[in-house]
Structure formats: C-alpha cells, structure tokens
Amino acid sequence: MTEQSFPAPPAVHHYIPIFYSKRWASGVPRMLTRYALWRPGVIAVDRKAPKGVGWELNGYSFDGFSGDEAEAVESQLMKPKDDFASRMLCRLETSGADGHWTDDERYAWTWFLVSLLVRGPEDVRSAKANISSDWENPNKRMEGRYQKLLAEFPEMRGHAHPTLKEYIASMGRDYGKRLGVKIMADMADHHEISTRIANMHWQVRTIRGGRRLLTSDRPVRRDYPFRSKNSLLTLPIGPKLAFIAANSRDAIDRSFREGEDVFVQKNNKQIVRQARQFAFAFDDSDREWVERNLAKEAQRGFFHFIRGTGARS
Structure with missing residues (x-):
C-alpha cells in the first residue's frame, strides 16, 4: 500500500477531490488529518476516515421538492460526471496524462476541474x-x-x-x-474555461522529495489568467502526485525551476489560504503552519466567479 493517492469521499454530494484508486481502497483504511475552521480563530484538528470527509448531506437538494425530484442535480448530473471523472483520475494515477485521450475523456476531467471552482458547499x-x-x-x-x-x-x-x-x-x-x-x-459546465483547460498541456508530476502536498475545499491553484501564455493550473491528486495544466510546457517547467520543495511549498500555501473551511493532509506534520494559514485568503464563491472574477480572466 502506498501514499500515492488521497482517499475518496462517498459517491454522493461530494465536493472535495480527495480521491483514491481502486487498488488503494482495497487495502487497510487510512486516516486523514482534517483541519476545520468552525468560526474565526477556532480550528479543530482531528483524524477522519476517508469516507467521512468531502461531502454534505442533501447538499444539492432544493427546498420544496421531495424524493427523486429533490435529488435531481446529484443523481442526474453530478454523480454520473463525477464517476466518469473518477475513472479518469485512476488513469492519471497509473499512467499520467500521456497517451491518446478521447474528447469525452478529456472533457470529463476538464468538467470536474471547472466544477471544483463553483460547487463548494x-x-x-x-x-x-x-x-x-x-x-x-x-x-x-x-x-x-x-x-x-x-x-x-x-x-x-x-x-x-x-x-x-x-x-x-x-x-x-x-x-x-x-x-x-x-x-x-x-453552472459547472462553463464552456469557455472548459475549452481552454481541455486545450492546455497536461502533466502529472510525482513529488520525490520529503514534502507532501495538502488539499482543501478549494483545491485548484490558478496562476495567471487563463488567456495568459504563463497560465498554470494545479490540483493535488495525492500527497505525492500533482496534476498540472498549462498553456505551454515551458510554464510547467518554470514552476519546478526552484525545485520540488519550493513547488510544494507554494502550492500548499495557496490551497490552504484560499480554503473556505477545510484543509486535509496525510498527517499532522504541518499542523502549526496550517493553523496559521487556513482560510486567510478565502476564495470567493460561485457568483463572484461567474460575474467576472475569473470566468473571463
């Protein structure tokens, strides 16, 4: 059993991309360290089983509806697309971003990345x-x-x-x-951004040094506007694995120019500081630092994003 992948939340109502591969799930359950900002200045730190995080009961239900109608967003849209994206994650874990991707496969993963920008609780x-x-x-x-x-x-x-x-x-x-x-x-199907990410250069990098990646309820790091030649997007898919998309291979190489440790440090800093409430780690070795930085620059929500703070940037 390895630490290559973050464990996954349940298949329903989830919003945090801490997936796990099938091969890892069959092993001994691993605990995560969860940092939770319950109110200003109050951060709880505990250990949670993988399936106990990353979801919210009835998160997509609308008041005034019942039964299947109330769960239409989850059952008819989110779950099928999340399931497809999860299969693409397994591919990224095992063979990286290389090889031929069909349009459906590339879109499935791109859709998931965009959805993470707009569907937190x-x-x-x-x-x-x-x-x-x-x-x-x-x-x-x-x-x-x-x-x-x-x-x-x-x-x-x-x-x-x-x-x-x-x-x-x-x-x-x-x-x-x-x-x-x-x-x-x-709302998660923003065509302009999806198209831009789908046409970027994709890569999965394995972190070989001692530092580990963290994740949060706002796990996508974006450097520079999407239209910039220097645009860079990263998503931790495991403590030692990072998915990276950029408008050029040079932009990816530049992000590692100062070494893996610096890349991990910068990535962790942005993802923890832009969190709204939760951060997750493989262990509690960064506890003091996470407690100081959690949600200090909380990422703005869906309506800000759609109204221009990122959709066309």
Missing part, C-alpha cells in the same frame, strides 16, 4: 438561495431586461406576457425552484 447554498428568491420576486433590473427583449422582438408582444412577473406566475408557483435546479445543473 457555500457556493451551492448561495446559488439555491439567490436563484430561487430572484426568480420568485424579480427586481427592476430583471424586469428591465424582459422589457428590452420585448422591444427588440416586437413580434413576441402578441403572445408574450406583458411583464416578467406575470410570465413567472404563469409558469407555476415552483418556477423559481425549478429554474434553480436547471441553473445548478449547468
């Missing part, structure tokens, strides 16, 4: 609240956009509702919630 809660409330009670800006649409397409006036509020009312009392489900299903 806080993002999901915010999306559900904002989408449902906005569409149940449209504001003046939303009404103005609706009227502008009618003005641009006057042929619609003959059969369209005169106001957005009347249109929403005609769709039934749960329209805001149903629309929320649809937007939640689409």
